Amino acid sequence: MLLIKSLLTLFFLLAGSVKLTGWLRPVFTVQLDYFRSYGLNRGFMALVGLAEILGALALWLIPGLGAPLLAMISLGALAYHLRFDSWKEGVPAMVTLGxxxxxxxxxPPLWLV
Structure with missing residues (x-):
């Protein structure tokens, strides 16, 4: 489980930081184009990025909250990709959801910790 937790942390810290700050311009541009094609603006993209970073940190700080939060983010991403794109664009969301x-x-759930 440590490997899965570490991989999810790295993925969501990278993805979230790009969405929030735009530091990796080629990836940021592609992501922003996706959000705009979904009818969402830059502000919403930044909120998703912040949620991704908080979820990645919560995996380690509040485990009962981090995994469900990342699952919900992944499910949302998958829903948008399946609705507006082809299933191929949803593969990363499928993997992170799983x-x-x-x-x-x-x-253990948050209320049992």
């Missing part, structure tokens, strides 16, 4: 749900299964 890994997040696996962590949910192996992590």
């Amino acid at each position: 890994l997040s749900l696996l962590l949910c299964w192996h992590t």
